Structure formats: C-alpha cells, structure tokens
Amino acid sequence: MNEHLLIEAVSPAVDGGRYPAKCIAGETVTLSADIFRDGHEVIRAQVRWRRADGPSDAWEINSLSPQGNDRWAANIVPEAPGDHLFAIDAWTDVFGTWLEDVGKKVAVGLEVSSELLQGLELVDVARQRTSNDSGALQALWDALNSALPEDALAMVQAPVVHTLMDRSVPHHDLRSSDNYRLIVDRPRARFGAWYEMFPRSQGRQTVRASTLREAANRLSDIRDMGFDVVYLPPVHPIGKTFRKGPNNSLHAGERDPGCPWAIGSLAGGHTAIDPELGTLDDFAAFVQAARDQKLEVAMDFAIQCSPDHPWVCEHPEWFCHLLDGTIKHAENSPKKYEDVYMVNFDTYDKASLWNALRDVLLFWIEYGVIIFRADNPHTKPFAFWEWVLGEIRAQHPEVIFLSEAFTRPKPMKALAKLGFTQSYTYFIWRTHAAEIRDYVNELAYSGMQHFFRPNFFTNTPDILPEILQTGGRPAFKLRAVLAATLSPTYGIYSGFELCENAAVPGKEEYSDSEKYEIRVRDWHAPGNIRHFMTKINRSVSRTPPCNTSKTLRFSFLTMIRFWRTVNAAVTTS
C-alpha cells in the first residue's frame, strides 16, 4: 500500500477524467501532473499510454521530468487516430535518495562510512532480486566488495549504477493514477476551411434542382478559393406532406422543392438520395470528384423525418403518438414544424432505433463520407451521442463530427465532452473587440481547449447576423479574417463570398431563404470577395502557427499584421 505519494491535477483531463481529452495524431501532447510525497525522499514518475483497443498490457512508457513546483511532464506523439488511454505512475527512488543524501554530506566534508554501508546493502538487495541485470549487478557487487571505501563510493555514484538500480528493484511506494482517456483525431479535426452549399442551387435555373453531377462542377471553384471541406445540407428525398413553400410558408406549390431537413418520401429515407439530385451512384461520383480536388464532403446528420419517411410506416413505435393515435410533429412552443416528426429516443424499442441511426452513419461512411455535421444535437439525448459517437469512433476513428448546438453554454460544452469532434460556436454573434477577445480566450485557455474545438462559421442558412446585414463588404472581409485567424477551423455558407445580405426585416434570417427554394447566383458578380477569401485561405494554410496544437491560431497582434498583408496582396494584385 502506498502511504506517501500523491498524483493530482492530471492534464489533459476533462472534468477530472470523466470525459476524454482530445488531441491530433502526429502532434506532440504534453501529459503532466502534480506529483509529490511527504518527507525529503527523491521520487520518479512515468506515463504509460496505449491505444484503448490494444492489449491491456501493451503500454508505451515515457519518463516524466520535473518542471518545478512539483509539476511533472512528458511529451508523447500518438501516431494514428483512435481512442487512447494514459496513466501516471510515481514511486520513491530509494537509491536516488541515498545518492542525494551522501552527496550532500560529502559536499560539506562529513564522514560517510556508515552511509556507504547502507548503499552497498541496497546494491546487494538489487543484485539478489534482479533477473535481467544479474550479471552487471554481480560484477558491480564484486568490484565494490574488493575496492577501497573511496573507490567504492565513486563507483556507486556513477550514473549508470543509478539506472541499473532503478530498473532492478520493484518500484517502492508505487502509486498509479486512474486511466485517463484521450481521443486522437486526424489533423482535419482541428484545422480546415469549410464551405456550405445547397447542391440543388449550383445550376443556372430555379425551375429544377441542379443535380449532384452538375453541382460537382463547382468543386474546382471551391477548391480554388482554398477551402478544404464542402458541407452539404441533407441530400435525402424531401417529404410532400405539409411541405413548406418559399419563405417557410405553410403551402407549397407543385414545383416548390421543399426543405431538405424534412427528410424522407416514397423515394426513401436517410439512406437514399433525393431523386431530384440523382442517385447513390451520382453521390459516390460527387464524393470522388471532391476527393480529386482534395476536398472532403461533409454530410448533414439530421435525425428527423417527414411524415412520408419510410420509418413512419415501418416503425411507428419510433415516434411519439398523441392520444388520438396521430404522430406528434416537431415543435418548439409556440412554434410548430408541421413537415417534421421527431423520433422518440425514449421508445421501448430503443435498441433498434439507436442501431438504425448508427447504421445510417455507417452507410454513408461506406460511401466515403468521413465528416458529419449533426443537426440540433442538443435536442437529442446526451446518452445517445455518447453512445453513437463511441460506436463510430471504435470502427472509424477518422470520422469527424461537428455539433450544431446553438444553445446555452453548458449543453454546448457537454456535447463536446460527450465526443463531438468540433462545435459551432457563439462567434457568429461576437462582434465587438472585447467580447471577441473574452470569447477566444475562454476557448483557448479556460480548459475548454482540451475537449471543445471551435468551428467559426460566419453565417449559416439559418443565421445572417446583424453585422453582415448592416456592415456591407467591409464587414464580410472583417468577419472572414476574424473567423479564419481566430479559430483553426472556420466556415462560410455560400453567398458569403458574394456579400449576400438581404434579410427578413427585423430578423437574422435570409429573405427568400435557400432552405425553401432553389437559388441561382452569378458566382463572379461584381463586389464579390472571392479573391480575398482565396488569399485568406491560402495564407492561413501556409502559415506555420495554424498547425500547432493551440486552439487559438493567432494573437490579435499577429492577426492585425495578417489582415494588412492580405489586404495589401489583394489591393496590389
């Protein structure tokens, strides 16, 4: 039993180890802790770490070094994505304590013959106990026994003897920490520029959706602007029943395409492609075309069903029924969403529902999608996310999940703790210098940096913030630089580069929102900031600090310099 050593304040750890911390494969992670004991004895410490799915005794071991003030640290570099474990061991270095004691006495000229006898006793014990180093220790022992006291003292003080002694005797007073979890992600989990677009709006006419094959024609343009990820709202069949018309009206015309978040029709549900967009093969071709452009495709994972979704008939038990037998539509009182049913996560048939949802993700992973954006995750059970993200991570640790939880701070953070790779943030509403500074400092230094990776979107199909509505082109440029430089991951919703800012009066919503109708744009319209965006994306991805393990990309000072450089480059080109 260990009576002496304490290991405290292990880092990185989230809520004392209840949740995993996050890091990036191939990058250095510093593991540290407060380690100390009573008394004046010398201690040693190490960190053990391994893949969570590996053999339980296959630990890699790094020595911890004292950093001052009883803090100890070691750097490790996990090689590949996947859940990892680490633990800290500390023990009393009996031989080291003896060495230090003798050294102090010798330094002030004290007689140490009694101490020398103790040291030889320690070597004797080690000699008898070791199996690996028995030859070396026996030779040492023989030499010590036949040496003069002064020579024996010099001999045992040689560093190699300390090393030999440390590994030859069991660790004295050994204390081990609990195991701590570490999610190791691929670099894209932290760093990237996202571009959100509706594939149906990438053509030249509003009377029909552009297909995925047509939308693929825009990929080179997006890549040329320097983006890394193309994020698509749901591409599944859209329900007919209670379909919404333009501007969220309750009555859709015959040709109105509906809202992509009202998922499911006779053509299929979450594992089908909207026939207007094409087929599963067309989708596979789109993913491949993106890959050819070095772009990744992010899909929407929106757990909700139109009344026409196949699940409504196949699994009525997955939905909430009213007393009159009808299924309850989604609502956020007093708002009603007649075109959408929420699934009932608490259904008695929970296992089959949860498995089906996991299988939706696995289905698209088979199609090469390894980034998902979860729609409104804060309205689904926390336990579901912890489970499903763990299930996917265990099989596909390369998969990235972005949490779209525009909700209160605590649930927003909780979803990140439960396993989301990255999160939408409040950046979209932080416009003044002081509030931006406070917010970025919180993200980078409050402890959040160990589990919460921000994705700074400037706008979304749901949110056209006031600063963009009123600030004109300078505001778009300002917000782009802030997003791209303050967070390692950021994104825009297409139209941003055209400085689109027509809002529903008095609201943060786009007028004639693309959510309910097909849009056609001239991507080279006058006044666009495409060139500016390109410069930002290319500069940021070339700039070294962005690829460090810091959440905060740049200091404000660096950002101002960066802003000047980009502006100068654009102006002179």
Added chain:
Amino acid sequence: MNEHLLIEAVSPAVDGGRYPAKCIAGETVTLSADIFRDGHEVIRAQVRWRRADGPSDAWEINSLSPQGNDRWAANIVPEAPGDHLFAIDAWTDVFGTWLEDVGKKVAVGLEVSSELLQGLELVDVARQRTSNDSGALQALWDALNSALPEDALAMVQAPVVHTLMDRSVPHHDLRSSDNYRLIVDRPRARFGAWYEMFPRSQGRQTVRASTLREAANRLSDIRDMGFDVVYLPPVHPIGKTFRKGPNNSLHAGERDPGCPWAIGSLAGGHTAIDPELGTLDDFAAFVQAARDQKLEVAMDFAIQCSPDHPWVCEHPEWFCHLLDGTIKHAENSPKKYEDVYMVNFDTYDKASLWNALRDVLLFWIEYGVIIFRADNPHTKPFAFWEWVLGEIRAQHPEVIFLSEAFTRPKPMKALAKLGFTQSYTYFIWRTHAAEIRDYVNELAYSGMQHFFRPNFFTNTPDILPEILQTGGRPAFKLRAVLAATLSPTYGIYSGFELCENAAVPGKEEYSDSEKYEIRVRDWHAPGNIRHFMTKINRSVSRTPPCNTSKTLRFSFLTMIRFWRTVNAAVTTS
C-alpha cells in the same frame, strides 16, 4: 436509466470530490451545480444531505433553485460539527413541462384541446400511482372530469396541482450525483487570535522553569489582549541524551533546560508532563484556568522522540535502525538533529505505532485539549494524517488541527485536503503589497477556500522574518494589522508584542532562542504594542465581516480604514 440529465461542477468540492470541503456549524453553506438536460423539458433538482455517521436514509432535503446559466443552488445550515455527506438529484418535471407548453400556446391564442387531454392523462396516471395523496388526486380527477374544458384547464394550472403532481409520481429520468463530503467544524476552526508561549518562560527567573501553575498567572493578561487561543510548545519531559544547549549548541550545561521538541525522558513520553512544569493535575488546572478566562489551550503534536523516550526501549521496532544496530537520529542532510529520533511510520508494526499516536491525542482530549498544532506534518506520511484526523474527527468533531507545514505549495495544500482544519501559510514572508494581494486572492478565491483555512502567524520561535528584524515598531504594528485583518485566524509568538527583534546575524532565527533556554521578560517594557494588539483583537472580533464564511476577512480598502481607526484609537487613548 437516465439518458438526458447531467450534473456537473458540484460545489463545494475539492479535486472533484476526492477530498472533503469544509464549512462551519451554524453558518450557511451554498451547495450548487450545473444541472441541465437535452431538449426543452423542464427539470427540477434537490440536494440531499445528512451526517456521515447517521442512518444512511436519514437525508434532509432542500430544493435547488435555478440561478441562471444552468447553475442551481440551495443554502443549507449544518447545525453541529461532524462529517456530513451531500448529493444532488435532478429529474425531468413532466407535468411542469406540460404546463409550460400549454401556457405558451394559450398565450398566443392557440387551441389546446389535444394538450388538455394529455394533461388529464398525466393526472390520471398520478392518481393511480400515488398512495399518500390519493384522496386529493381522486377529488381533482373527479372535478376535472365533470368540468368544462376551460375550467379544467384553469384547475390543472393551479400551483397546488403542480406540487401535488410532483410528489405523487416517481422522479422521471432521475439522475443522482455521487456523495460529496463536507467537514463541518466549530466556529473556532476559522476565526480566532492565537498566542504562542513557552510556559517555562512566564516567570521571573532564568535558573528554573516557571511551572504551569505560575504560567497560568499570565492567562488573564493574554485574555485582556483579546486572544482566543494559548498555544504551548511541547510540555512533555525533555531528553537528557544529546540535549542541546543555548543557541542550539551541541553541549548542554547541567542547568540547561533543553529543547521541548526533544520529547521523552525517564519521566515519560508523549502522555507525560515535564516535571519542571508540574504534573498532569497541574496541566488540567492550567486548562481549567484558561477556560475560566474563555481561552482555549492548543497543544503541540510533535511526533519525534529523544533517545530517552520510553518508546525507544519499549518499541525499538518503531524506529529506523542503522546496520550497526543503532537508531538513526533525525537529519535533513547535511543538518543533523542528534537529540531527536524520528519514528519509522513504515515499520512492520505500523498498526500499533499509528494507534499509539492516535491514543496520545485521545489522552490529551480527555484532559480538555481540543486544539492541536501538528509539528512538521509534511515529513510524516500523508496516509497517516488522513487516517488519524479521520479517527479523531469521528469521535471528537470539535477538535481542531493546525498544520505547521512550511513546505512547498502542493504538499502544504495536500495536508489541508487530507483533513487539517487550518494551516500555517507563507504570509510570514509576504511583505510587498502586490505579493500580499496575490496571495490573499489565491487563498480566498482560487478554490483553496473550500479546504484550506489560513492561520496567519506573524512570527514563530523558528522564524523572525526580515521585515520584523529591520522594520522596528511600525513593522510590528503593520504585520499585526495585516495578519489580523487578512485572515480570519492569525497568531503571534510571545515577544511580538514587545517588538523583540534580535536575530542571529544573516538568519531568520531569534538570537538566544527560547527553544533552548528560559527567558524572562518585562511584559510592560517601554515600546510595547500591547495596547495596539488589544485594540486590533477587540475590534476584529466585534466587526461583523469577520464572522462570515469568507476566507478573506476584509478588502484592502476596509483594511486601510480599519488601520486608521485602530491607530486613531490608540493615539487618542
């Protein structure tokens, strides 16, 4: 199983609940946590709390109220000292959620007949489940069934129905936190003025020790100065072997009294009184005399033995033996303490040693001592302290332990976490405004306030800080005000009120230290600050803020005002 609710950041908690937090009997403690769930449902929460030694189902329950930003809190007032437990429960308020939903719809004029049916269904279920409130719910149900829809709606919206419903159905989605520990101490644990004195130096001659009966004559003087606690260095028999002479010399003369920390002689060990000071009866009389003056006596608990201590013969196995069979004396290389043996806490006979040490404390508790000052606790096993403090607390929760751990920050804090009631601090070396401000802020706001109670000593027999050596009378007054106003508990070592400042050149030690010889003082010598100390102690103990649950007594501004008031009072009196 709970899929929805999370309880995080419970407060007060030390290292996430690994160690107990501390509070004071009769004072309000705010218990709080982040509590939230996914979705928009209404939640409720409560705290359960009880004495740790009480029946495991005898919880008192307080409702938690939302404080904004998902923080919930409740105030409790533990009545008596003793270890307590608390836990937090949270659940989904199904009926409250329904009420809120209906309320929002009614507010915007929506039709709610379907919702009303759901509400009645909830009442029906409660009516069938409850046992306590079956009469009331049956009556409600009958009334609802025969009422018009509008009347039924008004009826179920009555607050009393919500209360009835909440207690009639099992808590939905119930989540309970772990149990958290709370040490409840008596008020003296946090607030008090200490006076340290050597009883043998309270007489009028240096050739012999003053006895405890003579020393008792000084108690009224100490009480008149406004102190609450008289702390005595060890009062046990002092060893003869290797006894130290004046100024820590290796050779004591025949009449030299020796150092009180070299405990034990033929006259006895830790449960005996130095014959020079008197008998156990004399000690009991001293404690009673102090009690008559409303003073408490604090004893020294110094776990070390002179070579003459009875334990050395009775229990040689409790000590560290060298290879030549002799017992190792204490040392802190290269310093040697020849007059003291340290006990070997790791002895194979540990149970008997640890029990004997606990029994020393119980022995003196029988003599009415309920405050102990532990000497150098950081050189004894952490596990010993956690055990022995817990043992004493379980039997005598009124006992206070002061940790004298002048060591590095982490071990100093660890001892407080492990159960010490209060701690010596670095205050003695904090002299500049900025460093005092930083240190006091750390003590009061860093989380330390939940487990670490500072005792700001201005000086000790071991430490005469530079500011007192060089600053003269103004420095003594300054340090007294800082100590007394910045920490709820503070202390002086006698002689401070006489502004004694003769030091060993170049060291922080007193010259002719009272540790090795008997001193005689004129307690009314010119230049004393007795009147000033009296004013401070009386003002502080009368001033309301000192008795709040804050670690920090005063803000700096209040302190400056206080300083002016005391100075003015002293000058004009």
